[in-house]
Amino acid sequence: FTLFPGRPKWPSNVVTYRILSYTQDLPRSTVDHLVEKALDMWSKASTLTFKKVRRGNADILIGFARGAHGDFNPFDGAGGILAHAFAPGIDLGGDAHFDNDEQWTDGSKLGINFLFAATHELGHSLGLGHSSDPDAVMYPTYSYKNPKDFGLSPDDIRGIQKLYGKKR
Ligand SMILES: CC(C)C[C@H](CS(C)(=N)=N)C(=O)N[C@H]1Cc2cn(c3ccccc23)CCCCCCNC1=O
Numbered sequence: 001f002t003l004f005p006g007r008p009k010w011p012s013n014v015v016t017y018r019i020l021s022y023t024q025d026l027p028r029s030t031v032d033h034l035v036e037k038a039l040d041m042w043s044k045a046s047t048l049t050f051k052k053v054r055r056g057n058a059d060i061l062i063g064f065a066r067g068a069h070g071d072f073n074p075f076d077g078a079g080g081i082l083a084h085a086f087a088p089g090i091d092l093g094g095d096a097h098f099d100n101d102e103q104w105t106d107g108s109k110l111g112i113n114f115l116f117a118a119t120h121e122l123g124h125s126l127g128l129g130h131s132s133d134p135d136a137v138m139y140p141t142y143s144y145k146n147p148k149d150f151g152l153s154p155d156d157i158r159g160i161q162k163l164y165g166k167k168r
């Protein structure tokens with residue numbers, strides 16, 4: 001695993017998040033559920049807990065966008081970069097953006113599995129960089145994983161515990 005330079009992390013073990021925008025590819029409830037599932041994986045492996053907020057600010061703001069969308073990382077249409085997220089910090093820090101030009105799916109082999117991408121992006125939002133382990137969620141390229149046996153690799157778990165400690 002790798003961490004970001006300076007090892008930015010959230011100062012509190014309670015991290016708030018809010019979903020600002022959705023995709024036409026999946027029902028809102030599915031996006032809500034898969035984000036919660038992704039965060040549950042990270043919280044099970046660490047001392048972190050997550051609180052969803054419906055209004056106002058939050059540490060991690062989650063949204064879908066296409067092309068140029070207000071930060072210095074415009075998306076590139078279908079394929080290529082699927083999403084990006086910022087290391088823990090104020091304002092844009094921790095935020096995760098998903099390219100709405102992708103075909104976001106849940107469970108089907110086609111398109112991009114949203115759960116997998118969300119788990120990867122939220123790893124970045126928590127302070128993890130990329131892993132050289134092809135089995136790691138934090139590996140730089142997307143590959144289809146069977147949702148049944150999809151989960152954090154030992155390398156991902158070592159990384160998150162390095163930053164936030166082991167579950168007591
Ligand atoms: C791990 C993801 C969830 C998030 C990362 C982006 S990030 C910032 N969060 N680390 C991602 O999108 N990686 C690209 C990397 C990539 C693969 N290729 C590319 C062609 C062009 C540009 C990028 C890529 C080859 C063609 C396949 C394109 C589709 C799949 N794309 C990827 O795997």
Ligand SMILES: [Zn+2]
Nearest residue numbers: 069071073097
């Ligand atoms: Zn962005």
Ligand SMILES: [Zn+2]
Nearest residue numbers: 120124130140
């Ligand atoms: Zn990445």
